[in-house]
Structures are given as C-alpha cells and as structure tokens.
Amino acid sequence: MFVKKLKDGVVGAVTMFSLLWAGTVSAEWGLNMTPGVTPISREVYDLHMLILYIVTAIGIIVFGVMFWSIIYHRKSKGAVAKQFHHNTFAEIAWTIIPILILVAMAIPATKTLIKMEQTGDAEITVKITGYQWKWKYDYLEDGLSFYSVLAQDSNEARQVGSSIDPAGVDHYLLDVDEPIVLPVGKKVRLLTTAADVIHAWWVPALGWKRDAIPGFINDNWAVIEEPGTYRGQCAELCGKDHGFMPIVLKAVPEAEYVAWVEEKKAEAAARAASGDKEYSMEELMVNGEDLYNKNCASCHMANGQGVPGVFPSLLESQLTITSEGLAEHIDRIINGKGLMPAFGEQLSDADIAAVVTYERNAWGIDTGDIVQPADIKAAR
Amino acid sequence: MSEAVVHEDHHEHHDHKPTGIGRWLFSTNHKDIGTMYLVFALIMFFIGGAMAMVIRLELFQPGLQYVDPLFFNSMTTMHALVMIFGAVMPAGVGLANWLIPMMIGAPDMALPRLNNMSFWILPFAFALLLGTLFMPGGAPNGGWTMYPPLTIQLGDAFPFLIFAVHFLGISSIMGAINVIATVFNMRAPGMTFMRLPLFVWTWIITAFLLIASMPVLAGAVTMMLTDKFFGTSFFSAAGGGDPVMFQHIFWFFGHPEVYILILPAFGIVSQILPTFSRKPLFGYESMVYATASIAFLSFFVWAHHMFTVGMPLAGELFFMYATMSIAVPTGVKIFNWVATMWRGSLTFETPMLFSLAFVILFSIGGFSGLMLAITPVDFQYHDTYFVVAHFHYVLVTGSVFALYAGVYYWLPKWTGHMYDETLGKWHFWISTISVNVLFFPQHFLGLAGMPRRIPDYAVQFADFNMVSSLGGFVFGVSQLLFVYIVIQCVRGGEKATNQVWEGAHGLEWTLPSPPPFHSFTTPPKVTDATAHS
Amino acid sequence: MSEQNVIKTAGKLGVLAVLMFGFGYALIPLYNVFCEITGLNGKTGTVSSQQVEKIVVDMNRVVTIQFDTNINGNLPWRFKSVEKKLRVHPGEVKDAVFVVENTSDRAIVGQAVPSVAPAEASIYFNKTECFCFTQQTLAPGETKEMLVRFVVGNELPDKISTMTLSYTFFMAPEDKQAADRKENTTEQQI
Structure with a gap:
C-alpha cells in the first residue's frame, strides 16, 4: 500500500518536472517568460533560460540521488544502515563545484547588467510619472504631455458585482485610453518618477521594470525592434487600484511616429482653446459622466457614495450638495487636499467644468448648477 | 525581578503542578508555555489561512x-x-x-x-492588529513590507499596526534572550557546544538573528510613526528624507x-x-558552520529585495554576488541531508515523509531564489x-512542512x-499534492507577466489562477485533518515508549513519554x- | 548553572538589542554618507565657488544636461524650466533658470528636491548655487525665477553623455501639516 503511494508521489514529481520542462519550451501557453522585442530583453531571456536549465540539471541530479536512497536503501528491502558520517573529499567537492557554477552564472549576468546601465545617447526621452492610479507621459524633446488611464470598458467590467464577463472585454485590464507611442529602431530613454507613492513601470516585452519614486528620477532605455502593441502593468503596490493602472506601449515606424507627434500637438492646442466655449447642460453632463468615471469613480465610486472611512461620499458632502460649497468644490478639484489629488494640471477648464456640473446634478443631487469653462478659468 | 520571587516560584513548582486556568495564565513551565505557543500558532495559522482563502476565492476567476x-x-x-509573526x-x-x-538536559528554561x-x-x-479589521478605513493594506509613503496614507489603523509590530518585536526578542541564556548556562555536564543537537544549534543562531534584526524593524516603524504624527521626515523627501x-x-x-x-x-x-x-x-560540523555562515551572510544581502529602486551598478553587483554566495552553504546543507539518507535503512513514517x-x-524554492x-x-x-511562488515554496513547503x-x-x-x-x-499526501497544485502554477503566472498583490487580472491568467485556487482550497481544508489528528492523539491512543522511534537518539528520548x-x-x-x- | 550567569547573559543580550535599535537610527546618517560617496538615489554634490575656480574645463567633451520639473502631491504650484537642455563642457560653470508660480490664493512654503539620472552621474553634478538649498515661500499668485549654478566634474566617466537634472517641488512638511489642520476645520464649518 505504501509503495503504491510512493510511486504515485514519484509520478507526481515527474509530471511536475515535465510541466516545468514544457514551461521552458512553449511560450505560447503563457508558461514562460517571453523573449521580448529589444536586444536587452532577449539577453535577459537567455540568461533566465540558462539559469533555469542549470538549476533543473542540479535538481535532477540531487533529487535523483535522493530517490535512489528512497527506493533502494529502505528498511523494508532489508537495507542495513552504514554508520559513516564524514567524507572530506565529498564535502570539499560539493562546496567547490557550486562556487564554480555560480561564477559561471555571474559572468553573463554582470555583462548584461552593465549593458542595461548604458542610458546615454538616446534620441528620445520620455518621462513617466506614476499617479494613484494612472500614468503620465512627458515627451521632453517635443513638449508633449498626457495621462494614460484604464480603458473605460475594462473599468466598468472590473467593478465589484458588475456582472460583465471579463472574457468579453477587449484586453481586459490591459487596455488604456492613451497608449505611450514610441518609434521602432531608435534608442529611447525612459525616466521614471512618481507624484504620490511608489509605483513601478513594467512592460515585460522591454525586459525590465523600474520603480517610480516620488522625489527621485530613475532612468532606463530601450531600442524596440518590432512594431506592435506591448502591454504591462504597475508592479509596485500603490494602494486601492494598484491592479488597475495598466501600461500600453505602441511601437510604430518612424514616419508614423512623427505624424502622431504632430497630431498630438494639434490636439493639445485645440484643448487649450476649449476654455472659451460655452456648453449646454446636456453636453456638460455627458462629458462629465465620462470624465467622472475615468478620473473620480475609482475612489468616489460610480454611484458617488465613496468608500466609508476612506473616500468621502459626494452625496453627503456640503461641497457638492449646497450652493455655498461651489467655490470650494471647484478648488478641491483643481488643487486637491490630503488623499484627493490635484486635477488642475491634468484636466482642461472644459473638463473640470463638466465634472463639477456632473457631480452637482447626478445621482439625484440636482442642484441645477451649470458651471462653464470660464468659471474654472476664473477660479484658477 | 527579585531573587526572592524567583526562589518562591521554584518552590511552588517543586511541590505540585498548578491546576486550572492559573496553570496557563501564570505558567513559568517550559512545557506549558511551549504548548501555549504551539496552540496560539495553530489558531493564527487558521486565521491567516482564512485570509488566504479569501484571496484565492477572489482570484478564482x-x-x-x-x-x-x-x-x-x-x-x-x-x-x-499573521502567518509570519503569528504562526x-x-x-x-x-x-x-x-x-x-x-x-540539553536542563529542568526548565x-x-x-x-x-x-x-x-x-x-x-x-x-x-x-486584528482589531483593525473592524475599524473605519479598514486594516493595514499597504503590504506587510509597510513601504512609505503608501503605508503613511493608512487611516486609523496606522498606530495600531506600528504598536502591534513593536509588541511582536519585544516578545520575540525576549524569547530569543531566553533561548540563548538557557543554552549558554544550563547544559548538562558533558554537553559541549559541538555535542548539541542541530535543532538547538539552529535555534541559538536564530535567536542571535532575532536580537540583531527585530530592534532594527522596531526602529524603522518608530521613524514612520514620528514621520506621520510628530513632523519628522525620515522617509519624506520634502523634509530631506528618503522613502527608499x-x-x-x-x-x-x-x-x-x-x-x-x-x-x-x-x-x-x-x-x-x-x-x-x-x-x-552526515557532516555535523559542516552543518553548524553552514548555518552560521548563512546567518552571517543574511546581513549583507538585503538590497536584493529592492534591485528595481535604481541603485548604482556597483551596488547591484555587490548584492547580486553576495546573494548568490548564500547558495553555497545552503547547498552544503542539502547535500548533507541527502548523504545522511544514502545507504541508510529508511522507513517512512509521517515525520520522515514531511x-x-x-x-x-525547499530546494525548488532555493532554485527560484537563485x-x-x-x-x-x-x-x-x-x-x-x-x-x-518562490517564497511560498520556501515558507510553506519549507518552514511549515x-x-x-x-x-x-515529538507529539x-x-x-x-x-x-x-x-x-x-493522509494528511501528508493531500497536503503535498495540493500545495504543489496551489503554488507551482504561480511560477508560470509570474513568468507570463502577472504582478503580485492585484485583486483582479487579465483573462490570459485565468486558467492557472483557477488551478491554483483549487489547490489552495484543498490545502486549506485538509489542514483541519491535522487538528483532528492532534486532538485525537492528546486524548489517547497507543502508549508511546520512551524512545518512541527505533532510530531516535538524544536526551529527550531518555525521558518518559510524556516527560515529567x-x-x-x-x-x-x-x-x-x-x-x- | 547559576542564577547570576543567566542574568548576566540575558543582560548582555538585552544591551545588544538596545544597541541594534540605535543602529537602525544610525543607518540614516550612514546611508546619507554612503549616498554622497556613491551617488545612490541621485543625491547631487555641492561645491563652493572657490573650489569651482580650480576645476579645469575640458573643451574636448560635450555633455547634454536635460532639465525636468515635477510637482508632488497637491502642491498648487506651476513649475517649469526655461531651458529644456544645455550642452556643456565638463568643468564649465553654467546657469539654468526655473520658473515657479503659486496658483492658489494662499501663501505656501515649498521645498525643491533635486535628483539626477543616471544615478552614477550624480556625484559629478555639482551645484554652487541652488534654490533647493532653502525653502521657498510664494505669496498667492506670485511668480518667481530661480537659479541653479552648476558645474559637471571633469572626471565624469566617458560612458555618460546625457544627464537629467530633475527637481520635484514638495509642500514643506510644516506647511503641509498646518494646511491639513486648517482645511479640516473649514470642512467642519461648512
């Protein structure tokens, strides 16, 4: 009976190892690290595989010897214990051999690490700033700047009890409204920092992740060799919506990149001009709902009720439900307070006008207040 | 504590064994206190386990x-x-x-x-600590590593977390002092250091690690406390501090x-x-030296937990080499264990199976550690x-097993x-199979790009998460069997001999079962x- | 075994524990010294103007210095650099100008924190004058031009050709606490 159990155990272990083996060869099953699309990521992948093979080989040898004992040196087979407890040669050997193996691992690792630190001579520099819970990309040479948040369809589906099937959502939790766009074949320097807590920017296809720390700037680099869309996530716990601030990187050919930069610049100019327009209540409510869900709903929730003890309910705040609170309501959105982020730099006058109007008229609050971009401009 | 009190105490014990609730509350007996520690750890193991069940349930799909x-x-x-400090x-x-x-042949600690x-x-x-679960704003949620500035954002629970950590630190330092004082002063005649059972050796070294490291944690959380409430800026860049x-x-x-x-x-x-x-x-001396060198090296490898914060190349290389070097003494230990079994006369009772x-x-955890x-x-x-996956292999199939x-x-x-x-x-086989179903697929998830500490994930991670959760549920439930086995054994069963196991050696096996x-x-x-x- | 020996051992270990608690605190100055020597975490160096005069300018080398600005948390300020980047010779003294504006209706004290990437370059980046040396107080709506005078050490390793000097403005800790208290009371009043 016991022997049978042991055999089962051995079979189990073998299955486990074959799984591990399968993991090393079939990336398409999502079992293994992917080689990525930069020279560095490929080196990192090769290093990973090298060490995986080495430890697998060591494991097979050590566990092999152990199972030999388990099978042949058992009392039930009449084995009598030898009473040795020392063997100087063996003890020296199994100290020296591991040291040699470790040195053999350390050499390629050191080489790769030195290459990873060569951040100079980049043609494009993008600063990545982590926020609770979104990313901001600043293209230092072109003066472009935009935020990137979880795509709206994922955001709706991921609410507790949304009853939307994630499988039906395009790239569930790995999609954003505005991807970071980079040209292929050029050396890009990526700086990381943060505005509130520590985040970590990670796109596996680039072969590294790097912490984004408030008050400090880190740098890294990439030369992306293949056009495509590469997805990643924040990798350092940063609070409630840590799992919901993905990264989407679009690598495009040079010409396409130049066109994208021009388009973005034109968009920014149009946004700056939007502050002079007058909007109707309906327009403000429609834009406001969209912006609210993107920027505010992760804390104050889609129904405005917040999270008791952490994020206040808008349905009970004097700022949103009384007309005396209006000025402070606008101020709170522009300048923030405590855990509430300052949105003044992130949202245009028209955006803030829409959010304020929405918050003062949604969920049965109905103050009837209509706030126009000009009011926001005056409040800044 | 005055000498007089100590003596009075001893007299009481020599005379008779105290009974009732007082026996446990005021106990100074190493066996009773040991039992209380073990029961407390088991309760915490189930509380922490219940939390793990919530995690795996949410990650089921x-x-x-x-x-x-x-x-x-x-x-x-x-x-x-809860699992680290409580279980x-x-x-x-x-x-x-x-x-x-x-x-070591002593009457007590x-x-x-x-x-x-x-x-x-x-x-x-x-x-x-557990009381914070019922507070507005909830229990600590910035990770057990308590990194600022995130942990400083925590609400009412913050001071409770800090003081709980202080108390846990004080408790384990006191325990460690006791272990060292006992082994250094109370060994039986002839029980030299190089004759100590390895369990005692590993505990002396552990106790030194506790005394050297727990106060540092206490210092770190105290600094965070004063940062939040008393205007210091140890970890806030604004005041010249540094979150790293x-x-x-x-x-x-x-x-x-x-x-x-x-x-x-x-x-x-x-x-x-x-x-x-x-x-x-096999290789008693090398086991002792390997344990001591692992402990010594453990003070020079800390930054391998934070390679991604952005260190200069020299720092990254130093901590990489230092960390890799720990594989050598750890390897020695594993080879010694295998050599101990080699040409032995093996039987496979539950302790041996575990x-x-x-x-x-543990070796698999060591490999992923490398x-x-x-x-x-x-x-x-x-x-x-x-x-x-790595640290659960080391901590669950390592420490807990x-x-x-x-x-x-020893039961x-x-x-x-x-x-x-x-x-x-049965407990062994169910646990071993389910724990691997639970943690092995997590290697794949990590390599495929799933970050830790996320409550929800992209659909390509769904299959392995479901497998992992199923393993988790089986592992969780099967631990109840352990409780049953222990209770059954306490209540009765076949009489144990003094030596209990045919191959057992050491002073504890010369005492009657149960010991006086x-x-x-x-x-x-x-x-x-x-x-x- | 003797009671006295036990107490002695326990006493020594207790002292060790207390010392280790102190060591945790001692790690802070140790770490800062370590950072200054190695440039860990991009802490920049400082030199006096007398020292600067002795530095030889290396006219054969050009290094690009990028300027970057950040606002932390909820500080209602706008912060920009006038120059996006400068090309400098190691050893050459240069100025960079930054502009900061308080967009709120109250006076606020801010503190700028510098950081240099790559981290290894930071020990070669020396400032003789910087607005980050002191706290900055800005009246409501006030705009201020601020200067950084710096010199890149000519022993900068050849592999470094681009450096980023990044500043983050934080609300000064005292001001932040005061602001939080004040806003809490207004909240209650409304």
Whole structure:
C-alpha cells in the first residue's frame, strides 16, 4: 500500500518536472517568460533560460540521488544502515563545484547588467510619472504631455458585482485610453518618477521594470525592434487600484511616429482653446459622466457614495450638495487636499467644468448648477 | 525581578503542578508555555489561512466577485503579518520551549518569568492588529513590507499596526534572550557546544538573528510613526528624507527575518532524517558552520529585495554576488541531508515523509531564489507571482512542512500517545499534492507577466489562477485533518515508549513519554556516545 | 548553572538589542554618507565657488544636461524650466533658470528636491548655487525665477553623455501639516 503511494508521489514529481520542462519550451501557453522585442530583453531571456536549465540539471541530479536512497536503501528491502558520517573529499567537492557554477552564472549576468546601465545617447526621452492610479507621459524633446488611464470598458467590467464577463472585454485590464507611442529602431530613454507613492513601470516585452519614486528620477532605455502593441502593468503596490493602472506601449515606424507627434500637438492646442466655449447642460453632463468615471469613480465610486472611512461620499458632502460649497468644490478639484489629488494640471477648464456640473446634478443631487469653462478659468 | 520571587516560584513548582486556568495564565513551565505557543500558532495559522482563502476565492476567476480592492489589499497584508509573526515564528518558539531544556538536559528554561511574559504579549499584539479589521478605513493594506509613503496614507489603523509590530518585536526578542541564556548556562555536564543537537544549534543562531534584526524593524516603524504624527521626515523627501531609506532599513531586518523563519526548520529536519535513516547525521560540523555562515551572510544581502529602486551598478553587483554566495552553504546543507539518507535503512513514517518533502520542495524554492538573485533577470521577476511562488515554496513547503514534521515527530513524546499513522500519511499526501497544485502554477503566472498583490487580472491568467485556487482550497481544508489528528492523539491512543522511534537518539528520548513536569531535575551525564547520535 | 550567569547573559543580550535599535537610527546618517560617496538615489554634490575656480574645463567633451520639473502631491504650484537642455563642457560653470508660480490664493512654503539620472552621474553634478538649498515661500499668485549654478566634474566617466537634472517641488512638511489642520476645520464649518 505504501509503495503504491510512493510511486504515485514519484509520478507526481515527474509530471511536475515535465510541466516545468514544457514551461521552458512553449511560450505560447503563457508558461514562460517571453523573449521580448529589444536586444536587452532577449539577453535577459537567455540568461533566465540558462539559469533555469542549470538549476533543473542540479535538481535532477540531487533529487535523483535522493530517490535512489528512497527506493533502494529502505528498511523494508532489508537495507542495513552504514554508520559513516564524514567524507572530506565529498564535502570539499560539493562546496567547490557550486562556487564554480555560480561564477559561471555571474559572468553573463554582470555583462548584461552593465549593458542595461548604458542610458546615454538616446534620441528620445520620455518621462513617466506614476499617479494613484494612472500614468503620465512627458515627451521632453517635443513638449508633449498626457495621462494614460484604464480603458473605460475594462473599468466598468472590473467593478465589484458588475456582472460583465471579463472574457468579453477587449484586453481586459490591459487596455488604456492613451497608449505611450514610441518609434521602432531608435534608442529611447525612459525616466521614471512618481507624484504620490511608489509605483513601478513594467512592460515585460522591454525586459525590465523600474520603480517610480516620488522625489527621485530613475532612468532606463530601450531600442524596440518590432512594431506592435506591448502591454504591462504597475508592479509596485500603490494602494486601492494598484491592479488597475495598466501600461500600453505602441511601437510604430518612424514616419508614423512623427505624424502622431504632430497630431498630438494639434490636439493639445485645440484643448487649450476649449476654455472659451460655452456648453449646454446636456453636453456638460455627458462629458462629465465620462470624465467622472475615468478620473473620480475609482475612489468616489460610480454611484458617488465613496468608500466609508476612506473616500468621502459626494452625496453627503456640503461641497457638492449646497450652493455655498461651489467655490470650494471647484478648488478641491483643481488643487486637491490630503488623499484627493490635484486635477488642475491634468484636466482642461472644459473638463473640470463638466465634472463639477456632473457631480452637482447626478445621482439625484440636482442642484441645477451649470458651471462653464470660464468659471474654472476664473477660479484658477 | 527579585531573587526572592524567583526562589518562591521554584518552590511552588517543586511541590505540585498548578491546576486550572492559573496553570496557563501564570505558567513559568517550559512545557506549558511551549504548548501555549504551539496552540496560539495553530489558531493564527487558521486565521491567516482564512485570509488566504479569501484571496484565492477572489482570484478564482477574472473580475471582482466578492471583495473590493482595498479589502483585498488588507487581506494580502494581514495574511503575511499573521502567518509570519503569528504562526511560523511562535510555532518555532513553541518547539524551542518544549525541546531545548529536554535536549540539553536542563529542568526548565533559564528565565521562566520572562518566558511567560513573552508569550502573553502575543495575544495582546494580535488583538491590536486584528482589531483593525473592524475599524473605519479598514486594516493595514499597504503590504506587510509597510513601504512609505503608501503605508503613511493608512487611516486609523496606522498606530495600531506600528504598536502591534513593536509588541511582536519585544516578545520575540525576549524569547530569543531566553533561548540563548538557557543554552549558554544550563547544559548538562558533558554537553559541549559541538555535542548539541542541530535543532538547538539552529535555534541559538536564530535567536542571535532575532536580537540583531527585530530592534532594527522596531526602529524603522518608530521613524514612520514620528514621520506621520510628530513632523519628522525620515522617509519624506520634502523634509530631506528618503522613502527608499525605509526599504533599506526594512530589508536589513527583513532578510535575516527570512532565515529566522527557516533556520529552525533546518534544525528539525536535521533531527528527523537521521532517526528514520537509522544513521548519524552526515557532516555535523559542516552543518553548524553552514548555518552560521548563512546567518552571517543574511546581513549583507538585503538590497536584493529592492534591485528595481535604481541603485548604482556597483551596488547591484555587490548584492547580486553576495546573494548568490548564500547558495553555497545552503547547498552544503542539502547535500548533507541527502548523504545522511544514502545507504541508510529508511522507513517512512509521517515525520520522515514531511522531511523528505521539505528537502525537495525547499530546494525548488532555493532554485527560484537563485534565479531571483540574478539582478538583470530580477528586473523581470521582481514583484510578480514568480516571487510569490518562490517564497511560498520556501515558507510553506519549507518552514511549515518542517514544523509539521517536528510536531508529528515529538507529539508522542509530548502526549505519551502515538498519533494515528494512517491519518498522518493522509494528511501528508493531500497536503503535498495540493500545495504543489496551489503554488507551482504561480511560477508560470509570474513568468507570463502577472504582478503580485492585484485583486483582479487579465483573462490570459485565468486558467492557472483557477488551478491554483483549487489547490489552495484543498490545502486549506485538509489542514483541519491535522487538528483532528492532534486532538485525537492528546486524548489517547497507543502508549508511546520512551524512545518512541527505533532510530531516535538524544536526551529527550531518555525521558518518559510524556516527560515529567520538570524535565531533568538531576542533570544527566553526556558522553560522546550519548550525544547527537 | 547559576542564577547570576543567566542574568548576566540575558543582560548582555538585552544591551545588544538596545544597541541594534540605535543602529537602525544610525543607518540614516550612514546611508546619507554612503549616498554622497556613491551617488545612490541621485543625491547631487555641492561645491563652493572657490573650489569651482580650480576645476579645469575640458573643451574636448560635450555633455547634454536635460532639465525636468515635477510637482508632488497637491502642491498648487506651476513649475517649469526655461531651458529644456544645455550642452556643456565638463568643468564649465553654467546657469539654468526655473520658473515657479503659486496658483492658489494662499501663501505656501515649498521645498525643491533635486535628483539626477543616471544615478552614477550624480556625484559629478555639482551645484554652487541652488534654490533647493532653502525653502521657498510664494505669496498667492506670485511668480518667481530661480537659479541653479552648476558645474559637471571633469572626471565624469566617458560612458555618460546625457544627464537629467530633475527637481520635484514638495509642500514643506510644516506647511503641509498646518494646511491639513486648517482645511479640516473649514470642512467642519461648512
């Protein structure tokens, strides 16, 4: 009976190892690290595989010897214990051999690490700033700047009890409204920092992740060799919506990149001009709902009720439900307070006008207040 | 404590064994305190386990079904704190309390009053910590590593977290002082240091690690407390501080802490493998030196937990090489264990089965640890499920499995009854299979790009998460079997002999089962022949 | 065994524990010294103007210095650099100008924190004058031009050709606490 159990155990272990083996060869099953699309990521992948093979080989040898004992040196087979407890040669050997193996691992690792630190001579520099819970990309040479948040369809589906099937959502939790766009074949320097807590920017296809720390700037680099869309996530716990601030990187050919930069610049100019327009209540409510869900709903929730003890309910705040609170309501959105982020730099006058109007008229609050971009401009 | 009180205390014990609730509340007896530690650890193991069940339930399929993300973060944070400080560490101290006096030929621990206090601090500390679950704003949710600035954002629970950590630190430092004072002063005649059983050795080294590292953690959390409430800026860049500084101090504690959790496990396995191989432990001296060098090196590798913060090249290389070098003494230990079994006469009772599983599964955790040590590749692995898989292999199939092995091994000695061997084997096989189904797929998830500490995930991670959760549920439920086996064994069963196991050697096996209230009232004489087999 | 020896051992270990608690605190100055020597975490160096005169300018080398600005948390300020980047010779003294504006209706004290990437370059980046040396107080709506005078050490390793000097403005800790208290009371009043 016991022997049978042991055999089962051995079979189990073998299955486990074959799984591990399968993991090393079939990336398409999502079992293994992917080689990525930069020279560095490929080196990192090769290093990973090298060490995986080495430890697998060591494991097979050590566990092999152990199972030999388990099978042949058992009392039930009449084995009598030898009473040795020392063997100087063996003890020296199994100290020296591991040291040699470790040195053999350390050499390629050191080489790769030195290459990873060569951040100079980049043609494009993008600063990545982590926020609770979104990313901001600043293209230092072109003066472009935009935020990137979880795509709206994922955001709706991921609410507790949304009853939307994630499988039906395009790239569930790995999609954003505005991807970071980079040209292929050029050396890009990526700086990381943060505005509130520590985040970590990670796109596996680039072969590294790097912490984004408030008050400090880190740098890294990439030369992306293949056009495509590469997805990643924040990798350092940063609070409630840590799992919901993905990264989407679009690598495009040079010409396409130049066109994208021009388009973005034109968009920014149009946004700056939007502050002079007058909007109707309906327009403000429609834009406001969209912006609210993107920027505010992760804390104050889609129904405005917040999270008791952490994020206040808008349905009970004097700022949103009384007309005396209006000025402070606008101020709170522009300048923030405590855990509430300052949105003044992130949202245009028209955006803030829409959010304020929405918050003062949604969920049965109905103050009837209509706030126009000009009011926001005056409040800044 | 005055001398008079100590003496009075001793008299009381010599006369009769106290009864009722007072026996436990005011106990200064190493066996009773050991039992309380073990029972407390088991309760915490189930509380922490319940939190793990919540985590695995939410991760069973994509989408948020049951809990909101903030509560999920509380669960991961509290699961770690409860399991590390509430389950594994107290279980280790419990075993030390029960066994060290019996193993070195002493009547009791050196400082019985301190022993009582260090235990009774624990329930208070955990009342503080677990009480935060019911506070507005919820329990700590910034991760057990408590990194600022995120943890400083925590609401009402913040001071409770800090003071709970303080109390836990004080408790374990007191326990560690007691262990060292006992071993240094109360060994039986002839019990030289190089004749100490390995369990005692690993505990001395663990105790030194505790005394050296726990105060550093206490300092770090105190600095965070004054940062939040008293206007200091140790970790806030605005006032000239540095949030990364906290990580350095934390991991200066945190890495030795890892060895605090695993070294007693090494000790347990080093006791059990020779017994069931009917052969002396291979390479006793090299085991002692390997343990000491692992402990020593553990103070110079801390920054491998934080390669991604952005260190200069020289720093990254130093910490990579230092971390890799730990593989050498760890390897020596594993080779020694395998050599102990080689040409032995093996039988496979439950303690042996758990020890064998420990050697294999801990090694797998060691292998992934070596992979994580390689800085450039760690930039990919860091903060993914690969890391989660790694430290659960080391802590669950490592520390917890060794603790199970130890409890099965010494339970007949403690209770005087044999446990139900068939049920023990069932417990082993169900646990071993399910724990691998639980944690092995997490390697794949991490490599495929799933970050840790997320309540919801992209659909390509769904299959392995479901497998992992199923393994988790089976593993969780099957631990109830252990409780049943222990209760059954305490209540009765086949009488255990003094030696209990055919191949067992050492002083604790010369005492009756169960042993008398005071272990050795007259110290035994220890010679080379009677020492550690 | 003797009671006295036990107390002695326990006493020594207790002292060790207390010392280790102190060591946790001692790690802070140790770490800062370590950072200054190695440039860990991009802490920049400082030199006096007398020292600067002795530095030889290396006219054969050009290094690009990028300027970057950040606002932390909820500080209602706008912060920009006038130059996006400068090309300098190592050893050459240069100025960079930054502009900061308080967009709120109250006076606020801010503190700028410098950081240099790559981290290894930071020990070669020396400032003789910087607005980050002191706290800055800005009246409501006030705009201020601020200067950084710096010199890149000519022993800068050849592999470094681009450096980023990044500043983050934080609300000064005292001001932040005061602001939080004040806003809490207004909240209650409304």
